[in-house]
Amino acid sequence: MKKIALSLAGVLVATAFAPEASAIPSFSRQTGKTCNSCHFQHFPVLNPTGQEFKASGYTLLGAKGKFKDEDLSITDNLNASFLLKARYQKSGGTDTATAVSGTTTNGGQWQIPDELSLFFGGRIAEGGKIKMGYMLEGNTAASPLVAGLRVPVVYDTGAVKFMAIPYVTDSLGAGYGYEQSSTGAVRGVRWAEHRKEISAAQYVGSTAGAKGALGSSAASGLAFVVQSEIGYINFSRYSPHFTMAGKNGVQMSSNWIRIAATPTVGDWAMHIGVVSLSGSNYNNTDGTAPVAANKVDTKGSIIDFQAQGALGGNDTSLYAQYAKAPAGTAAMANYYNASTTDARTAMTVGIDYSVIPHALHVGGAMRKAKTGDATLNGDNAVTLTVVYDLFQNVALHMNHSMYSGSSYDAGGANDSSVAGNTGKSLSTLMLEAAW
Numbered sequence: 123m124k125k126i127a128l129s130l131a132g133v134l135v136a137t138a139f140a141p142e143a144s145a146i147p148s149f150s151r152q153t154g155k156t157c158n159s160c161h162f163q164h165f166p167v168l169n170p171t172g173q174e175f176k177a178s179g180y181t182l183l184g185a186k187g188k189f190k191d192e193d194l195s196i197t198d199n200l201n202a203s204f205l206l207k208a209r210y211q212k213s214g215g216t217d218t219a220t221a222v223s224g225t226t227t228n229g230g231q232w233q234i235p236d237e238l239s240l241f242f243g244g245r246i247a248e249g250g251k252i253k254m255g256y257m258l259e260g261n262t263a264a265s266p267l268v269a270g271l272r273v274p275v276v277y278d279t280g281a282v283k284f285m286a287i288p289y290v291t292d293s294l295g296a297g298y299g300y301e302q303s304s305t306g307a308v309r310g311v312r313w314a315e316h317r318k319e320i321s322a323a324q325y326v327g328s329t330a331g332a333k334g335a336l337g338s339s340a341a342s343g344l345a346f347v348v349q350s351e352i353g354y355i356n357f358s359r360y361s362p363h364f365t366m367a368g369k370n371g372v373q374m375s376s377n378w379i380r381i382a383a384t385p386t387v388g389d390w391a392m393h394i395g396v397v398s399l400s401g402s403n404y405n406n407t408d409g410t411a412p413v414a415a416n417k418v419d420t421k422g423s424i425i426d427f428q429a430q431g432a433l434g435g436n437d438t439s440l441y442a443q444y445a446k447a448p449a450g451t452a453a454m455a456n457y458y459n460a461s462t463t464d465a466r467t468a469m470t471v472g473i474d475y476s477v478i479p480h481a482l483h484v485g486g487a488m489r490k491a492k493t494g495d496a497t498l499n500g501d502n503a504v505t506l507t508v509v510y511d512l513f514q515n516v517a518l519h520m521n522h523s524m525y526s527g528s529s530y531d532a533g534g535a536n537d538s539s540v541a542g543n544t545g546k547s548l549s550t551l552m553l554e555a556a557w
Contacts, residue, residue: 154184180255214545299345390431466494500527
């Protein structure tokens, strides 16, 4: 690992003055704008321009050609792109003799690709105050083709936008329909690769027996959003199932309520928000008909803060998040917490600092968490991050996390002496590219 880290450091130094190039994913193709036009520091963190593009329902055009007729306004080409993540991970647990080295991260694991997704997106229609667009994420190596889809319908009065957004996702969370922050409230928009270590919402729920994290699970729903320059409200009615895979949605009886303020204070763009998850649904993830005994609560809460500005003249982002999934009961389990005795909680704080604008970014995060176990429940982490943008659409990532707390003691859930546990460290080297 030391040799790999030194090699990466050498690459960063050797390419410190590499020229930038315009990225050409789906939305760049439609708008004619570079990646840096919509992303702050590095992908996928959105800046105010990127947030406005999302609020427009992905309908804004640049030099892109279009077909226009009465009740018709579409682009003249299909906006497509790929996202690749290829990475190496090494965790600090024991590589057991019964496993071939490399089959787990304890032995050092190459994941090529970790992700290879096909994206389509852009304008469906626009006329007067009504706009309609879409974003589709497709699988390249698994069925079904669709991994995520949202189709925003926007009524734009100028000062206020009203949106209805049907959506499905196999893993990105109930807030997938609409989210503007990069804190990790939704899995796909987070500022660092080690999601459970830098985002409380990604950590809470991620435990044996729970089906997903507060910010990361299957979901199919309908989001109703009101957006203005001072903030937004997202009320989503959802089911914690991925209906594209033939899973029964049963009914959208779970709720995601997001209230966020987006003020600008001096030169800093803020995002201050809360999320409440409530309601219940049927835990019929095998696609069979639901029965009363499978009914579960979908309860949790998130508080988060984000600030984008500059320190010492260099772009800087500050993040803080708190998340909680209450314990279920013997009569009704909580979908986001396997425990029936103790809440699962986490608090994270982080900073991302651009040493070289639009090129080299370094950061750090701390997590203080409780697993939900009655005893030996401390699960803390310190994470260091480096992102180097070879080009606007190609980046090298290095994340290193170190863990501590009573859950790593003998008998704890994360006891590193237990075969299969990943120990007190995790290192990730990753190439990320979108084209």
